[in-house]
Amino acid sequence: MRMRIxxxxxLVGDNVPTDAIVRSHLITRPMDEIRRHVLEGLNPRFPLEVxxxxxxxxxxxxxxxSGRAIAVRALxxxxxxxxxxxxxxxxxYRNAFEMGLPILECPGITGRVSEGDVLTVDLEEGLxxxxxxxxxxxxxxxxxxxxxxxEAGGIIPIARQxxxxxxx
Amino acid sequence: xxxxxKILARASGRARVTPGEVVVADVDRILLHDLSCYLTARVFxxxxxxxxxxPDRVVxxxxxxxxxxxxxxxxxxxxxxxxxxxxxxxxxDCGSGNIHHVALHxxxxxxxxxxxxxxSHTPVHGTLGCFATGLGNYSHAALGLPFGKAWFRVPELVRxxxxxxxxxxxxxxxxxxxxxxxxxxxxxxxxxxEFAGPYLEGLEVFDRxxxxxxxxxxxxxxxxxxxxxxTLSFLAELTGERPEAVRGDGDDVAEVRGWTVDGLExxxxxxxxxxxVHPVTESAGVPIQWAELGGHGGGRLQDIRLAAxxxxxxxxxxxxxxxxxxxxxxxxxxxxxxxxxEDLHRAGATxxxxxxxxxxAINMGALAAxxxxxSTHARNxxxxxxxxRMYLASALTVAASAVAGCLADPREFVR
Numbered sequence: 001m002r003m004r005i006x007x008x009x010x011l012v013g014d015n016v017p018t019d020a021i022v023r024s025h026l027i028t029r030p031m032d033e034i035r036r037h038v039l040e041g042l043n044p045r046f047p048l049e050v051x052x053x054x055x056x057x058x059x060x061x062x063x064x065x066s067g068r069a070i071a072v073r074a075l076x077x078x079x080x081x082x083x084x085x086x087x088x089x090x091x092x093y094r095n096a097f098e099m100g101l102p103i104l105e106c107p108g109i110t111g112r113v114s115e116g117d118v119l120t121v122d123l124e125e126g127l128x129x130x131x132x133x134x135x136x137x138x139x140x141x142x143x144x145x146x147x148x149x150x151e152a153g154g155i156i157p158i159a160r161q162x163x164x165x166x167x168x
Numbered sequence: 169x170x171x172x173x174k175i176l177a178r179a180s181g182r183a184r185v186t187p188g189e190v191v192v193a194d195v196d197r198i199l200l201h202d203l204s205c206y207l208t209a210r211v212f213x214x215x216x217x218x219x220x221x222x223p224d225r226v227v228x229x230x231x232x233x234x235x236x237x238x239x240x241x242x243x244x245x246x247x248x249x250x251x252x253x254x255x256x257x258x259x260x261d262c263g264s265g266n267i268h269h270v271a272l273h274x275x276x277x278x279x280x281x282x283x284x285x286x287x288s289h290t291p292v293h294g295t296l297g298c299f300a301t302g303l304g305n306y307s308h309a310a311l312g313l314p315f316g317k318a319w320f321r322v323p324e325l326v327r328x329x330x331x332x333x334x335x336x337x338x339x340x341x342x343x344x345x346x347x348x349x350x351x352x353x354x355x356x357x358x359x360x361x362e363f364a365g366p367y368l369e370g371l372e373v374f375d376r377x378x379x380x381x382x383x384x385x386x387x388x389x390x391x392x393x394x395x396x397x398x399t400l401s402f403l404a405e406l407t408g409e410r411p412e413a414v415r416g417d418g419d420d421v422a423e424v425r426g427w428t429v430d431g432l433e434x435x436x437x438x439x440x441x442x443x444x445v446h447p448v449t450e451s452a453g454v455p456i457q458w459a460e461l462g463g464h465g466g467g468r469l470q471d472i473r474l475a476a477x478x479x480x481x482x483x484x485x486x487x488x489x490x491x492x493x494x495x496x497x498x499x500x501x502x503x504x505x506x507x508x509x510e511d512l513h514r515a516g517a518t519x520x521x522x523x524x525x526x527x528x529a530i531n532m533g534a535l536a537a538x539x540x541x542x543s544t545h546a547r548n549x550x551x552x553x554x555x556x557r558m559y560l561a562s563a564l565t566v567a568a569s570a571v572a573g574c575l576a577d578p579r580e581f582v583r
Contacts, residue, residue: 015353015441023551024528028240041551061354061387065549067288069207069304087357090389091288091302098306145190145319156215159310163218 003123003151005081005102007053009130011115012042014059018071018092021063027070034070035077046078053081055119059110060085063092072099082121084128084139086110097146100154104128106139113137123150170325171392171416172360175299178414179282187324187422195225195318196281198308200257201267202230203530204286206244209251211309218314223256225316227276229267230260232530234521241530255313265496265522266464268292273498275407279395280414284308284318289464289546294380294392295373296399297413299360301390323358323389324422328379329365332430337579339474340375341465341544341562343367345435348382349445350427357387359422367429368393373402374468381465381546385442434578436542437560440550448565451575455487458541459570460533461563462493462525466544469499471563476511478567478581484516485573491532492517493525517570529553542569 020041026034039046056075062085063071072095075083082102086109096103104121106128113119117132126139142150152158169177169184177185179193200208205228220226228248236242245262252259264270267287271277279297284290286305293300303318311317334343363379376393383391393399395413404410433447461471472492484490492512494500500522503509513519526533527545535541535556544566548558561569564578571581 015443017441017549019547019549019551025551025554061357064353064385064387065288065547067286067302067304069306072304087354087387089354089387090358091304091384093358094307095304098304098310143188143190143321155306155310156211159216159218159314162311162315 004120005053005055006118006120007051007055007081009113009115009117009119010043010046010050010054010056012039012056012058015061015064016042016058017065018063018068019065021071022068022074027068031073031077034074038074038078050078050080052079054079055121056080056083057109057113058083058085060087062088064089067091067095069095069099072096072101076101084109084121097149098155100150102150104139106137109137169417170420171297171362171394171414172299172323172325172390173420174414174416175280175282176320176322185322187322190319190321192317192319193282195284195312195316196278197276197283198226198312199267199271199283199285199287199290200226200228200308201287202232202245202248204305205248205252208286208305208308209248211305212313216309216314220255220313221316226255226257226313227271228252228257228259229264229270230262231265231267231270231524232527234262234523234531237531263521263523265494265499266467266524268464269495269499273406273496278411279399279403280412284312288384289381291383291388291390292377292381292464294383294390295377296403297392297395299390299392302384321358323360325360325362325420326356326423326425327362327364327421329424329426330363330367330429331365331426332367332428334429334432337564337582338432338434339562339564340371340378342432342435343429344378344382345437345445345560346432347379347427348385348437348443349435351386353385353441353443354387356383359388361388361391362416362421363391363393365426369396373398374470377468378465385546434562434565436565436575437548439548439557439559442546442548442560448561448575448577451559452577454575455540456542456569456574457488457539458533458535459488459490459566460493460526460541460543460545461566462491462495462520463527463543463545464524465546466563467493467495467499467525469502471544472499472503472508472512473506474563475567476508478564478571478578479515479517480511482515482571484570487573488570490517490570491520491525493520494522497522526553542566542575
């Protein structure tokens with residue numbers, strides 16, 4: 001897992017539900033179709049223009065409502081390199097680490113970065129650097145257990161390590 | 169230690185745990201519904217492929233389909249059945265009822281245990297004094313099924329104390345909606361909630377149920393009621409066996425917040441979110457085309473009794489379709505015995521099989537863009553049931569609105 005991500009900033013607000021990341025009627029569609037509709041109700045340009053390693057910046061309680069893993073898979077499929085938010089809904093938080101989508105909790109980020117800014121996210125140091133404005137924000141540290149999961153690429157590799165006894 | 173800490177310490181084999189640390193704990197019960205079962209099975213069989221550690225702890229309930237409307241959904245349920253049977257899980261097929269009601273009625277939920285599930289309303293089992301929370305399918309597939317474990321960040325506990333007496337036409341559901349609005353979506357992110365106080369303790373178990381149910385909507389990890397005499401006698405009657413109760417020590421609480429229910433009006437969560445809660449009087453008169461009793465929080469016997477109070481001697485408005493979805497077969501049996509099935513049927517309501525009803529419009533309840541529904545469901549986010557707008561309310565308000573043809577104050581119907 002790369003611990004440094006650089007890309008353009010996309011913004012969404014507070015309390016974004018998983019229903020808005022992937023609408024319910026799309027859940028059973030192929031991922032190639034789903035990814036072209038991610039967050040379209042909130043930011044119609046996002047699914048059309050998002051590029052690999054772009055950074056999605058959200059407000060409080062991102063990914064609330066149903067804990068559907070497809071919301072994380074769909075975001076990964078768009079190429080988003082990292083999601084930074086004031087806070088996450090806890091099911092989204094779990095799913096992101098378990099499926100290897102880098103996320104950072106960064107209280108105070110709302111209003112400090114603008115859409116289109118170039119951001120560098122340093123997962124190791126928990127830093128969000130806005131290269132467009134030169135400002136820098138300190139995120140909450142990732143707990144060691146979850147850092148290990150992130151480095152392994154998710155919870156499945158952790159399960160394999162447990163099964164093979166290579167964990168001990 | 170508080171109740172959550174005691175349960176997590178026991179389950180992770182530690183003397184004590186403290187908020188913020190991550191523990192790996194033994195899981196006593198894994199609940200999967202038809203949608204999450206399918207997704208979990210795919211991850212498990214394709215990426216994990218280990219033996220299942222404790223198949224008897226896994227409960228599968230088909231609750232989003234009382235009957236599959238398409239061949240694709242029928243195939244999905246067949247795969248779920250085969251998977252559940254192959255591993256020896258408990259399986260409750262279409263028509264059994266809502267996952268949480270079925271698990272409770274079958275005696276699978278015990279105080280002091282760790283209950284997990286993919287459904288985000290799994291915290292409702294905290295009603296009986298469990299640590300219960302929703303996890304993603306990857307948690308179950310990678311740690312739950314093969315090792316009987318899950319990882320948890322130990323939450324801080326917030327105690328919510330409720331006191332006072334509600335007036336005529338105001339139900340526990342109105343109080344729960346009011347609290348969601350007061351605390352706000354995401355107002356309790358990562359925290360555990362303890363529902364307490366004389367109002368809460370005076371409620372029967374299935375009315376207490378409505379409070380741990382809201383924990384996900386305010387962002388909390390779990391919500392519980394400390395088991396008391398009422399909890400233990402409820403379980404003794406249900407299972408024929410009186411369980412040991414684990415209780416927290418009462419001191420390790422990060423915050424205490426209190427509300428009175430005195431003078432509260434009937435409440436409605438308005439579109440577009442569960443936290444957009446207002447007195448029904450502010451929305452009275454909004455035309456509706458659909459009304460429903462059902463979902464995780466509705467379709468209880470209590471809801472059906474409340475609706476019957478409004479509907480006896482009245483008719484559902486000709487512009488409204490009123491769907492009634494019992495939360496379990498037990499509820500339907502009781503409703504039959506009490507004559508409620510006939511009462512609602514005669515008034516023009518339509519009975520549906522026990523299930524989760526129109527949640528996500530998997531097998532019923534899709535809305536056209538210009539339609540509005542009022543229901544006892546737990547969610548009203550746009551896109552969840554197709555187009556349309558969704559209001560969430562008590563069974564009394566739902567029934568009163570079904571009669572009026574528009575959102576209505578139930579107090580005018582239960583004088």
